Amino acid sequence: MNDVTFRCDCPISSALDLLGDKWTLVIIKQMLLENRKTFKDFLEADEGIATNILSTRLKWLEGLDLITKEKLPDNKKVNIYRLTEKGLSSTPIIIELAIWSDKNLRQLHPILQESNAMIHTDKQGLIDHLITNYRKQNLE
Amino acid sequence: MNDVTFRCDCPISSALDLLGDKWTLVIIKQMLLENRKTFKDFLEADEGIATNILSTRLKWLEGLDLITKEKLPDNKKVNIYRLTEKGLSSTPIIIELAIWSDKNLRQLHPILQESNAMIHTDKQGLIDHLITNYRKQNLE
DNA sequence: TTAATTACTTGCAAATCGAAAGTAATAATC
DNA sequence: GATTATTACTTTCGATTTGCAAGTAATTAA
Numbered sequence: 001m002n003d004v005t006f007r008c009d010c011p012i013s014s015a016l017d018l019l020g021d022k023w024t025l026v027i028i029k030q031m032l033l034e035n036r037k038t039f040k041d042f043l044e045a046d047e048g049i050a051t052n053i054l055s056t057r058l059k060w061l062e063g064l065d066l067i068t069k070e071k072l073p074d075n076k077k078v079n080i081y082r083l084t085e086k087g088l089s090s091t092p093i094i095i096e097l098a099i100w101s102d103k104n105l106r107q108l109h110p111i112l113q114e115s116n117a118m119i120h121t122d123k124q125g126l127i128d129h130l131i132t133n134y135r136k137q138n139l140e
Numbered sequence: 141m142n143d144v145t146f147r148c149d150c151p152i153s154s155a156l157d158l159l160g161d162k163w164t165l166v167i168i169k170q171m172l173l174e175n176r177k178t179f180k181d182f183l184e185a186d187e188g189i190a191t192n193i194l195s196t197r198l199k200w201l202e203g204l205d206l207i208t209k210e211k212l213p214d215n216k217k218v219n220i221y222r223l224t225e226k227g228l229s230s231t232p233i234i235i236e237l238a239i240w241s242d243k244n245l246r247q248l249h250p251i252l253q254e255s256n257a258m259i260h261t262d263k264q265g266l267i268d269h270l271i272t273n274y275r276k277q278n279l280e
Numbered sequence: 281t282t283a284a285t286t287a288c289t290t291g292c293a294a295a296t297c298g299a300a301a302g303t304a305a306t307a308a309t310c
Numbered sequence: 311g312a313t314t315a316t317t318a319c320t321t322t323c324g325a326t327t328t329g330c331a332a333g334t335a336a337t338t339a340a
Binding site for chain 3: 311312313314315316317318319320321322323324325326327328329330331332333334335336337338339340
Binding site for chain 3: 162190192216
């Protein structure tokens with residue numbers, strides 16, 4: 001369904017063939033850090049993604065097994081999107097993006113939100129906490 | 141010169157407003173890990189970037205102070221591009237992309253290159269080594 | 281049973297991508 | 311010194327992607 005093509009055999013470039021665009025990691029971030037799980041949840045986030053882009057990205061992520069899509073037994077309308085372990089394992093990438101922003105972006109973007117303070121005192125602890133927490137709340 | 145616009149105030153989304161595309165981090169990777177520094181160096185890399193894209197991305201990176209552009213005193217033709225400290229500080233992001241690939245991409249892309257083995261035994265040591273090395277060879 | 285909500289799809293104009301060709305300056309070779 | 315090659319671009323143009331707006335279809339709530 002997804003036609004994944006890789007530019008070359010470099011691991012870093014190949015990761016960017018899957019994740020390297022304006023929206024894919026933002027959606028993963030919204031799931032991991034903001035607990036968003038429905039189409040509406042994503043639409044309502046500050047980033048302001050358009051419906052058509054969201055739709056194609058969710059299919060892309062599902063096709064790559066970074067997220068799953070399912071319906072709850074008591075509701076035939078709402079789709080629930082959840083990170084898989086493969087999706088969850090991108091947490092360190094997301095955290096490093098936040099650290100880079102904290103260090104380098106504040107002069108360019110003065111009203112940037114504060115990151116979780118733990119990011120500078122116990123990065124690995126924060127990553128572990130986020131992943132454990134997500135599993136607990138979403139993958140019972 | 142660059143018109144940087146941010147979607148919102150989230151540090152992660154803002155980092156992706158600058159770095160979140162198919163080429164920007166690839167160029168930084170080529171500088172950091174493959175020691176590429178001229179227009180021709182980048183063109184010859186396996187990723188196969190087109191000249192117009194490379195040209196706009198180098199200007200974009202220069203405008204963001206992630207790289208500098210200068211000429212050597214003995215050659216008026218060749219431009220030398222170098223990572224700034226701000227550019228160098230994206231090293232952990234690049235390393236995490238490599239780790240994610242190693243763990244998740246090999247079934248999708250069987251001939252993926254091996255990463256430096258140190259990436260799994262001493263990640264922080266590798267990051268420090270790469271940055272120190274780059275400084276030594278390019279910013280003395 | 282009518283209205284609202286959710287999760288989409290479609291249409292379209294604008295922006296961006298990327299292959300190819302062209303250009304301008306400098307450096308190397310004959 | 312003239313020709314050729316190299317480097318670093320720019321331009322053109324068709325194809326693709328983006329993103330706004332509007333529409334649709336199924337389900338749920340009032």
